Amino acid sequence: MITKLDYQLVFPHPDEANEDGIVAYGGDLSPSRLYLAYREGIFPWYSVGDPILWWSPDPRLILHLDDFKLRPSLKKRMKHFEVRFDTAFTEVLQACASVHRPGQQGTWLQPELIEAMSVLHSLGKAHSVEAYYKGELVGGLYGVSVGAVFCGESMFAKKSDASKVAFAVLIGKLKEWGYAFVDAQVPTAHLKSLGAIEVYRDYFLKLLYENRDKEVSPDAWKGY
Numbered sequence: 001m002i003t004k005l006d007y008q009l010v011f012p013h014p015d016e017a018n019e020d021g022i023v024a025y026g027g028d029l030s031p032s033r034l035y036l037a038y039r040e041g042i043f044p045w046y047s048v049g050d051p052i053l054w055w056s057p058d059p060r061l062i063l064h065l066d067d068f069k070l071r072p073s074l075k076k077r078m079k080h081f082e083v084r085f086d087t088a089f090t091e092v093l094q095a096c097a098s099v100h101r102p103g104q105q106g107t108w109l110q111p112e113l114i115e116a117m118s119v120l121h122s123l124g125k126a127h128s129v130e131a132y133y134k135g136e137l138v139g140g141l142y143g144v145s146v147g148a149v150f151c152g153e154s155m156f157a158k159k160s161d162a163s164k165v166a167f168a169v170l171i172g173k174l175k176e177w178g179y180a181f182v183d184a185q186v187p188t189a190h191l192k193s194l195g196a197i198e199v200y201r202d203y204f205l206k207l208l209y210e211n212r213d214k215e216v217s218p219d220a221w222k223g224y
Helices: 031-039 072-080 089-098 111-122 162-177 189-193 201-211
Strands: 003-005 022-026 053-055 060-064 082-085 126-133 136-146 149-157 181-185 197-199
Touching: 031 111, 031 136, 060 189, 060 201, 072 162, 082 162, 089 111, 089 126, 089 136, 089 149, 111 126, 111 136, 126 162, 136 162, 149 162, 149 201, 181 201, 197 201
Parallel strands: 003 022, 149 181
Antiparallel strands: 022 053, 060 181, 060 197, 082 126, 126 136, 136 149
């Protein structure tokens, strides 16, 4: 049976997830619980009308920073965009929530989750990357920083290649700042095309535990 969370700030081990990858349900989206989840390799993902579902899928998608594939065509496109960090966090989440995705009805990014992520952002634990074209926000992504691991959550693009450009710039900065890898969560063809790979959950957790308490550069996320 899937564990129902109560007021205690504790999660079952990810190995207790069911075959779909659900570890637990219920609880709340308090900053402490939300951040603890990411430290444990767990993330929230649920639809309107459902209880909060907490996931740790197997396999897991990760990106080793040196494996990122910057194709020549994308490198050329990068000069057409201005990329900023943490200048429009809420707007990025709202855009991610509104983007239509094939086969998906509605959005998993509920208002209460946007609010909870915004609190993590105010605490310096969640970040956004924004791609601007002629002054307009046209793409970006957001995620949670856990030590030397960046847990990517979602991205959007209103102009071709905008989110890819934001991601490419982010990868360069993560390497510069001393991050180890990106947790890309659920396998997608798009992220695989950029160099992400599927790994067993045990391997992912090993990498996470090795890097979740490491310090990155004090310049990370500042002045961009």
